Amino acid sequence: MKNIIFTLSALILFCFGANAQNLKCGTTQYNQLLRDQNPDLYLQQRNQFEQGWAQYREIHKDEIKTNILKKSAQPKYIIPVVIHVMHNYGSENISDAQIQATITLMNDFYKGNKAKNVRPVFQHLIADCSEIEFRLAKKDPEGNCTTGITRTQTEQTVNATNEIKKLICWDTKRYLNFWVTESVLSNGKAVGGYAQLPFGFSPANTDGIILVGSQFIADNTGAHEAGHWFGLSHPFEGDSCDINGDNIFDTPPTYFTYSKNQVNSGRGDSCSHPLTNTCSTDNPDLPDMMENIMDYFGGSCSSVMFTLEQRARMFYSLENYRSQLWAADNLVNTGVLDATTPCTPIPSFGITLNNVSTSTTTCANNSYTFRQTSYNGTVTSAEWTFDGGTPNTYSAATSSALNSPTPAITYANPGSYDVKLKVTGPSGSRDTVYKNYITILPSTATLPKNAYNANWDNYQANGWYFENENPTTKILCQI
Ligand SMILES: [Zn+2]
Incomplete structure (x- = not known):
């Protein structure tokens, strides 16, 4: 099912892109x-x-x-x-x-x-x-x-x-x-x-x-x-x-x-x-x-x-x-009269949850991959720290590793966890701590029933499913 959704999305994107020129x-x-x-x-x-x-x-x-x-x-x-x-x-x-x-x-x-x-x-x-x-x-x-x-x-x-x-x-x-x-x-x-x-x-x-x-x-x-x-x-x-x-x-x-x-x-x-x-x-x-x-x-x-x-x-x-x-x-x-000088890269990244979602909230034992998208200067190495994750560190220093997602990082326990990324280039290093970036819920989450009514389709598309429903709550989890 995930593959079908992905293929359909890619097709829609392709068609839209093909028309964009006009x-x-x-x-x-x-x-x-x-x-x-x-x-x-x-x-x-x-x-x-x-x-x-x-x-x-x-x-x-x-x-x-x-x-x-x-x-x-x-x-x-x-x-x-x-x-x-x-x-x-x-x-x-x-x-x-x-x-x-x-x-x-x-x-x-x-x-x-x-x-x-x-x-x-x-x-x-x-x-x-x-x-x-x-x-x-x-x-x-x-x-x-x-x-x-x-x-x-x-x-x-x-x-x-x-x-x-x-x-x-x-x-x-x-x-x-x-x-x-x-x-x-x-x-x-x-x-x-x-x-x-x-x-x-x-x-x-x-x-x-x-x-x-x-x-x-x-x-x-x-x-x-x-x-x-x-x-x-x-x-x-x-x-x-x-x-x-x-x-x-x-x-x-x-x-x-x-x-x-x-x-x-x-x-x-x-x-x-x-x-x-x-x-x-x-x-x-x-x-x-x-x-x-x-x-x-x-x-x-x-x-x-x-x-x-x-x-x-x-x-x-x-x-x-x-x-x-x-x-x-x-x-x-704004520096527009200055000569061009190399800048220190700015850390930036995107995430993928279980290959389908970019949600920063999920249930325990799910896995994220992270891909650094740092900009503003050449990046020669990236060092990650994933509090609460396994593994909890990862480093990349080759072009292919820098341009690829990290290995899967699995979060076993409920909580909110920082992600830290340090990137280094010829003109220096910069690191950023993304406080409480990842939120891990118990493996089955109980959410107020009305909280997600409007976005339910989005949740389904991102892999959420009903465990149960009663008059006041929805029991959800993400597979
Ligand atoms: Zn015009």
Whole structure:
């Protein structure tokens, strides 16, 4: 039975992963949700942003058109980034190297390096946004050495929402937080990711970008969502063929509705149809700008450029809404100006109970395996201590041992037990004691009958079974 469950889970994961590449952005739905919670306040803050943008555009209109708009105080808007990998050992558990390559890819999109195939009609609008640069943080919020990447094992990585941000979040005024997951829901729909806009009343501790890991490393999803995070809208926003639906004058209007196409379908490969023109409300009547990173077109020519006005709007947003990020003191505090130095690894691990569950509570005589998932630096050895377990210590110092689960650790007696993990790398050691991490119940547990009603299916799936039931208690154990 366990094998059947596992195979079915793997199949579902595989199917979902195979479709993930086509998933679209959920930012519009996410912000509709925020707007619905407090429409007046949302509208007031949105209007304030748009009025400020209109003034900024008017003041700088000549510089924008001639592509000489410059950042004023410092040479660059450097954005300190932290990537929180929220994983359960699946494809979402992207490597440090993949993340570093993706940051480079995002910067390439912003530099305009991907815009070689833009049609002549739009070439004069390609923006060089190299003044905006994403950099992985080198200091964490406490000033410790960091790779700018954290790793957290969690089952919430499937159909992730803002809830997952409660598990880990660095000060969003100082870091652009990315949460990388297996799959993402926005207002109940499966999406590739979504971003929080720079204006609005949503809490600071959810500000950032959540996205599907396999999609993040494969395409422009990170660049697109960061565009939202800087305040850009989709060119098709607003009413049908609204000439100014995205409040950007140099993107031609395009037509796309969620109701007809649903959030998870794009427009297909339109690059082989270069005259595609869904709107004629503009004068002169230009074809759709399928090259724009903020639209949903597919194909080899698509999603490769920002326009001059989009660049200016991002500058406006950075100056007025996100200025603390790139302020000189924050660049020092987040270490993004420093040379890269090796960091001491941070202990981290996942557990498996009887090969089927990640529950930290079980009955006596069951066995756990532990797998270290330490991050933030090279690990050359790991030393475990399992209070109350047999065996009660284990050490690994080879690559294969470090990347494999520990032997089965069996707990014979009821109680709460610490797990201690010490990891060592070239730049030092760090150990962590996880207090009372494992709870062992008597081999048959008596639980209040009502306590687990809502989650009973989960308990069954994780190997629990009824011993007995009476009006006030359920007698359970885990096999
Ligand atoms: Zn979007």
